[in-house]
Amino acid sequence: MQLVVARIGRAHGIKGQVSVEVRxxxxxxxxxxxxxxATDPASAGPLTVADGRVHSGRLLLRFQGIDDRNGAEALRGxxxxxxxxxxxxxxxxxxxxxxxxxxxxxxxxxxxxVGELAAVLHLPAQDLLSVKRPDGSEALVPxxxxxxxxxxxxRRRAVLTPPPGLLDPSQAEVASARADxxxxxxxxADADAESE
Numbered sequence: 091m092q093l094v095v096a097r098i099g100r101a102h103g104i105k106g107q108v109s110v111e112v113r114x115x116x117x118x119x120x121x122x123x124x125x126x127x128a129t130d131p132a133s134a135g136p137l138t139v140a141d142g143r144v145h146s147g148r149l150l151l152r153f154q155g156i157d158d159r160n161g162a163e164a165l166r167g168x169x170x171x172x173x174x175x176x177x178x179x180x181x182x183x184x185x186x187x188x189x190x191x192x193x194x195x196x197x198x199x200x201x202x203x204v205g206e207l208a209a210v211l212h213l214p215a216q217d218l219l220s221v222k223r224p225d226g227s228e229a230l231v232p233x234x235x236x237x238x239x240x241x242x243x244x245r246r247r248a249v250l251t252p253p254p255g256l257l258d259p260s261q262a263e264v265a266s267a268r269a270d271x272x273x274x275x276x277x278x279a280d281a282d283a284e285s286e
Contacts, residue, residue: 091189092128095120096149096170101162107150108162110170113212115185117149120172130169137170186241195247196221196231199239204257205229207248219248229257 095117099109114120121127121139129135138154156162174187188210196204196219209220210233217233231237231250240249250257 091174092171093120093174093187093189094130094169095127095172096151098151098165098168098170099148100166101159102145102150104159105152106156106158106162107152108156108165109148110151112149114172121149121151121170125172128171128173130171134165134168135170137165184235186243190243191219191241191248193246194241194243197247197249199249199251204250231256 095114
């Protein structure tokens with residue numbers, strides 16, 4: 091199975107290094123020197139990692155046969171793809187590969203069906219789960235433990251505990267209206283003060 095593990099950014103320096111946007115939780119494994127990666131577009135590869143280093147918080151890679159800035163700049167925007175055994179799982183039990191998540195049944199903590207996990211979106215701020223609802227609509231769910239407390243690969247389901255309004259915007263309006271209502275304790279205190 092093929093997984094996108096990085097996207098090549100701009101050239102760095104004049105010796106063929108490129109910055110990469112990492113899209114894997116295992117860059118030390120997938121982007122290590124000697125790793126051979128397929129590419130999208132396919133015409134750019136395959137590429138073999140010659141060496142890498144972190145500079146100012148960014149991963150820089152150099153590929154065999156790319157030894158100047160022009161060659162590095164020509165790779166800009168290329169996706170790097172690793173071949174992964176579909177049965178392989180990450181070392182950390184709290185981490186998952188995208189292909190393991192896609193197709194999971196999504197339910198609330200009480201078992202109420204929500205939909206099917208259609209995609210994992212890797213955004214700069216955080217990952218989002220795209221959930222296809224039974225009515226055909228899409229719900230975007232932040233992939234954080236507070237909202238997605240359980241992924242059960244054996245039972246093929248993801249459990250959600252969404253805040254009000256995440257799945258149904260009308261619930262957000264109700265929750266917001268309740269938050270705007272005056273507190274009953276405050277009213278009672280004011281009434282007591284007036285009676286004294």
